[in-house]
Amino acid sequence: MSDDRYNPWLDAARRYPLVHIEWHPIAPLHAAWCPSTDVILVDESISKAERRCALAHELAHMDAGDTGTSVCWFESRMESAADKLAARRLVDAHQLAEVVRWAQDGREVAAELDVTPTFLKLRWRWMAPWERALTWRAVSMKEAAA
Numbered sequence: 001m002s003d004d005r006y007n008p009w010l011d012a013a014r015r016y017p018l019v020h021i022e023w024h025p026i027a028p029l030h031a032a033w034c035p036s037t038d039v040i041l042v043d044e045s046i047s048k049a050e051r052r053c054a055l056a057h058e059l060a061h062m063d064a065g066d067t068g069t070s071v072c073w074f075e076s077r078m079e080s081a082a083d084k085l086a087a088r089r090l091v092d093a094h095q096l097a098e099v100v101r102w103a104q105d106g107r108e109v110a111a112e113l114d115v116t117p118t119f120l121k122l123r124w125r126w127m128a129p130w131e132r133a134l135t136w137r138a139v140s141m142k143e144a145a146a
Contacts, residue, residue: 005090005092005095005113005114006056006089006090006092008052008055008056008059008089008090009021009055011056011059011089012040012055012059015059016038016059016062018038019038019039019040019062020038020039020040021039021040021042021055022039022040022041022042023041023042023043023044024041024042024043024044025043025044025045026041026042026043027043027045027046029041029043030042030043030046030050030051030053030054030057031043031051031054031055031057031058032058033058033061033062033066035062035067035068040055040058040059042054042055048114049110049111049114049115049116050116052090052114052115053086053090053115053116053118053119056086056089056090057082057083057086058082059086060081060082060083060084060085060086060089061078061082063085064078064081064082064085066078066082083119083122084122084126086119087115087119087120087122087123087126088123088126090113090115090119090123091113091115091119091120091123093127093128093130093131093134093135094134095113096109096113096123096131096135097134097135097137097138098138099112099113100135100138100139100142101138101141101142102142106120106121
């Protein structure tokens with residue numbers, strides 16, 4: 001597979017050059033955007049795929065202008081919106097269709113796309129109808145060849 005997939009580190013450097021990305025032990029969080037200091041904290045103990053997903057998620061918060069809130073239902077909506085945008089950026093529908101043709105299961109698909117299984121599921125949940133059809137066609141082709 002070509003390596004023209006979304007790179008959140010490059011995206012951050014290009015669009016947010018004044019924002020610093022720092023590694024700290026912040027578990028159980030994977031990452032956190034601190035707008036008052038222009039810093040994104042990333043937990044130093046998480047995997048490469050988790051770092052990629054976490055940074056994409058925090059960039060989605062920045063793009064939306066999220067600054068945090070104490071209103072629980074609104075916080076949940078902000079998190080969901082950031083997940084949706086991050087998953088869309090991280091998992092291209094054409095690349096997904098290419099990988100499902102040969103991968104054995106969802107974990108292998110996620111590993112090949114360098115995302116967590118959770119973000120792969122999120123991407124599937126929010127796919128446009130044409131994207132879902134593209135992926136189902138790839139699965140059908142795989143099953144027909146078996």
